[in-house]
Amino acid sequence: MNIVEQRFLRGPSLYAATPCLLAVIDLAGQQNAAGLGARLLALLPAMPAEAAARLSDCQAAHEALEPVVMELQRLAGAPGTFGMTKTDPARPGQGRVVCGYTVEQVAGQALRTAAALIDACAGHVPFDLDAALDDLRDTAHRHAIGTSTAAVLAAAHRRGIPSLRLIEEANLFQLGWGSRQKRLQATITGATNHVAVGIASDKQLTKTLLDQAGVPVPAGSTVTTLEQALREARRIKGPVTVKPLDANQGKGVTVNCATQDEIARAFEFACKYGRHVIVEEFLQGRDYRVLVTGRKVAAASWRRPPHVTGDGVSTVRELVENENRNPARGDGHANILTKIPLDDLALQVLANQGHDLDSVPAEGSVVDLRGNANLSTGGTAEDVTDLLPEETRDICIRAARTIGLDVAGIDIVCQDIARPLREQNGGIIEVNAAPGIRMHQYPSRGTPRDAGAAIVDALFGEDDGRIPVVAVTGTNGKTTTSLLIAHVTRLAGLRTGVTTTEGVYIDGERIVKGDCTGYRSARTVLASPDVDFAVLETARGGILKRGLAFDRCDVAVVLNVSADHLGLDGIDTVEELARVKFVIAERARRAVVLNAEDDHCVAMSSELAHGVEILYFSLDADNPVLLRHLENGGRGVYLEDNTIVLANGTRHEALLDVRTMPCTMKGAARYNIANALAAAAALSATGFGNIEIAAGLRTFVSDWKHNPLRSNVFDVDGVTVIFDYAHNTAAYAALAETARALTPGRLVGVVAAPGDRRDEDLVAIGETCAAGFDELVVYETENRGRAAGEVAALLVQGARLGKYETDHLQVELDVHEAIRAGLARCEPGDVLVFGCGSALTELTEAIRPTSPATASRIEAEAV
Known part of the structure; x- marks a missing residue:
């Protein structure tokens, strides 16, 4: 099987609203294999019924790929939600397989494994499926999100709060966007005080501060030698607990040490985890954990040490092995419960009860395997939240605030959590930063508590963590429209992040240079804590290559489709x-701005989600789609007598004269008027007032400094040069129309097009340019795999279809020679349109030999 391409579509895409893997399969030369599906099903007998039915009589390898990939992900413990296989009559040699996923690394590995498995079955070659599944499960385990983190993320998603995984290795997440974001690492949040974490990791310092705050704690102190440990135990005059000063998860802890030998063994054990050891009063009773989030108690659990119950037949070893087969138990923190370890400490605890691993406990007798009740060492938990007295709740909240933690796990030992602590000599033995919450989410007994939601509530209150997001797409005009919107929002005092084909801008400063209209660039803006408002130019390529970086936007703008x-x-x-562009529109939750003059845009209106407002814009005040929409009480923006008008049903308000807008070239650049109409509609939809919108549109300048390659105008010795990255028929036609309105003289076009366009598209561009310009010079820029001269020849072929006279047509493959040839055809007062340009140096270096002063002036103007 030849997989020619694979892509991870990490956000909403042409195929789904959730992440999916796209694989493009080369079908050329593929041979069907009789019985392929049956052999695969024999190896994967637990495949869901619907997938199994599709696979049962399958003979084509590419048709088997999707169900096998989905089944391998499921068996690895990281199931995807959907899959599909597509073939396109227009591309008979290709198939497209789409598989949803939850863990990207597992999906990629499952694809490779599935391809190898199918090839093996097709060729009747042995395949070690068990080993492959073990590798997949290992990958799933290594990249899994911990149970506590997953609970917080799930709670955030239920609230509509978006999340981004920032760094996988650190398991670091961002909840929310821009300036309203919060950070999360396990249950440590961006609001967790670093000093507080340090205090909590020092158990003796924690006890000292709590004691000073009037919180009941056990007596004791820190020691570094066995002699000091024994002396402290004698001072306490009773059983003691011995534990490392700064270990966690119950590591190195021994409780109820009453003799010198027990203390000595416990001291040696604790020293394995740190040089400093705490010897403190052993509090009699049960072990409880109380979760404090913000200023409230979110949950409380009675934590029981790992134990087994005898049946009068099985040995302790057999009882533990049977318990560890519980599906809820696993290794690490990705499972609800952790497997019970049979290590030296377990043997010691067994010996203290008169048992060893081969003992057969009496039926009904409980045998402990640990002295502490941490879930990380196999313990279980029972919810007791409703039993906490108000006094105990207050003590726990005060303890967390004393240490300085916003999220804290308070460890309490007492006889009965339903009684006040002081009257039963109970106390707080530890305060934990980054507390695990799986015991509260998934208790062994009692009512589950949504601890993840409690943490989210403490972080966000009633907020959803979202900043306003406007997404802009279309064939032409995206960059200018995005910058227009961003200019208005910045004038209104909002720190604005914007992505364009020229870079990523944060509050007016370019932080990344290049074509930034895809997933990664949008994510850069949404991850910035310095952004209050996001404007995301979203191009076709970005949608198809990685999907969207956002689950939804407030307003989507679709300018045109050509x-x-x-x-x-x-x-x-x-x-x-158009379907690709619609991916943006269907993610809008407040409004969609559509071009009333574009049939493809208008067609999108019928497929939008219920409740999403439509705002139409049009250069034609009498456009029937616009008029019908306004008659039905809708909103729109249109041009009438050089005035932009905002309409809300029957109410029509003049905004400004387009001739006062620098980017319209005194009203000649109708494409920039259309961009301004779309921007005004988007801004109105997001709540900006007419005065704010008009002020922004009137002051936006589309020169090389603020909007490079978008109709930048230069004077070259009396010739007006319009520099634009036009690269398709619609753009060249619009430029020619604008240039014609600027001069009574001649129009000279210096034109090119990217080489990855189809032959017929390059011919159409040539024909459009022939119709729009009086003189034409063809050059080449990005040939993208084509031979030198091939693109120019196709453009010339198109020009000749328009019966363009040969003496008005010239070919100069070098861009500098082409510009010089174009200028040589101009007289003062003429307009030269330089299309598909990529850098100002192309113009300045072309004119420097004959006009060095002009070249220097243009460079100075562009700074």
Whole structure:
């Protein structure tokens, strides 16, 4: 099986709203294998019925891939939610397999394993499936999110709070976006005080502070020698607990030490985990854990040491092995319970009860395997939240606040948690930062408590952690529209993050340079704590390659849909391209801004989620789609007599004269007027007032410094040069129309197009340019795999289809020679359009030999 490409679509995509893996399969030369499905099912007999039915008579390897990948993920313990196999009549040699996933690394490995397994079955070759599944399970285990973290994330998602996994190795997550985000690592939050964590890790310092705050704690002190430990035990005059000063999860703890030998053994054991050891009063009673989140008690559990109950037949070893087969138990913290270890400490605890591993406990007798009740060493928990007296709740909250922790696990020992601590000589023995919460989420007995939700409530209150997000897509105009919106929001005092084809900008400063219209760049903005408002230019390529970086946006803007990039990434028609753009629209939750003059945009309106507002924009005040929408009480923005008008049903308000907007070239650049209409609609949908919108539109400048490659105008010795990254038919037609409105003279086009466009698209660009310009110079820029001269030849072929006269057409493959040739065809007062340019140096270096002063002036203007 030849997998020619695979992509992880990490956010909403053309296929699903959740993460999925896309694999492109080369079907050329693929041979069907009779009985393939039956052999696979024999190896995977537990496959769900629907998938098994599809696989049962399957003979084609690519059709077997998706159900096998999904089953391997399920068996690894990281199941995906959906899968599909697609073939395209337009691409008979390719198949597309899409598999949902929960763990990206498992999905990628499952794809490779599935391909190898299918090839083996097709060729009747042995395959070690057990070993492959062990590897998959190991991958799933290594990349799993801990139970406590998962509970907090699940609670956040139920609240609609978005999350990002920032660093997998550190298991670090971001909840919320931008300036309203919170950080989470296990149950340590961004609000957790570093000094408080240090205090909590020093058990003696913790006890001292709690004692000073009037919180009941056991007597005791820190020692470094056995002699000191024995002396402290004599001072306490009773059984003692011996434990390391700064270990966690019950490591090195021995309780109820009454003799010198017991203390000596306990001291030696504690020293394995640290040089400093605490010897303190052993409090009689049960072990309880109280979870404090913010200023409230969220849950309380009675923690029982790991134990087994005798049946009069089985040995202790057999009882433990049977308990460890409980599906709830596993290794580490990814499971509800942890397996009970049979180590030296367990043997010692057994010996203290008169048992060893081969003992057969009497039926009904309880045998402990640990002296402490930590879940990390196999303990269990029973919920007792409702039993806590108000006094005990107050003590626990005071203890957490005394240490300085926003989320704390308070360890209490007392006879009966339902009684006040002081009257039964109970006390707090530890305060823990980063407390595990699985005992509260999944108690062995009692009422489960949503500790994850309690932590989320403490972090966010009633907030959802979201900043306003406007996503902008379309074939042309995305960058200018995004910058227009961002300019208005910054003028309103909001720190704005914006992604464009030129870079990522945070509050006006470019922090990343390049084409930044995809997943990673949007994530950069949403992860920045310095962003109050996000404007995300979202291009076709970014959607298809990685999906969206956001689960939803407040407002989506779809400017237009026309032929561009067709033949790439499985998108062959304008209708398919429109479906890609619609991915943005269907993620909007407040409003969608649509072009009333674009049929593909208008068609999207019928598929939007219920309750999402539609705002239309149009350069034509009499557009029937717009008029019908307004008659039905909808909102829209349109142009009438050079004035932008905002309409809400029958109420129409003039916003500003477009000729006062620098980016419209005194009203000549109708495409930038359309961009301004869309921006005004998006801003109105997000709650900005007319005065704020008008002020922003009136002051936005589309020059090289603020909006490079977007209709930047330069004067070259009396010739007006419009520099624009036009690269498709619609863009060149719009530029020609604008340039024609600027001069009574001639229009000269210096044009190119990227080489990854289809032949017919390059021919169409040439034909469009021939219709729009009086003189034409064709050059080449990014050939992207084509031979030198091939792109230019196709553009020339298109120009000649328009019956362009040969003496008005010139080919200069080098960009500098092309610009010089174009300028040579101009006279003062003419306009030269330089399309598909990529850098200002292309212009300045072209004119420097003959006009060095002009080249230097242009460079200075652009700074």
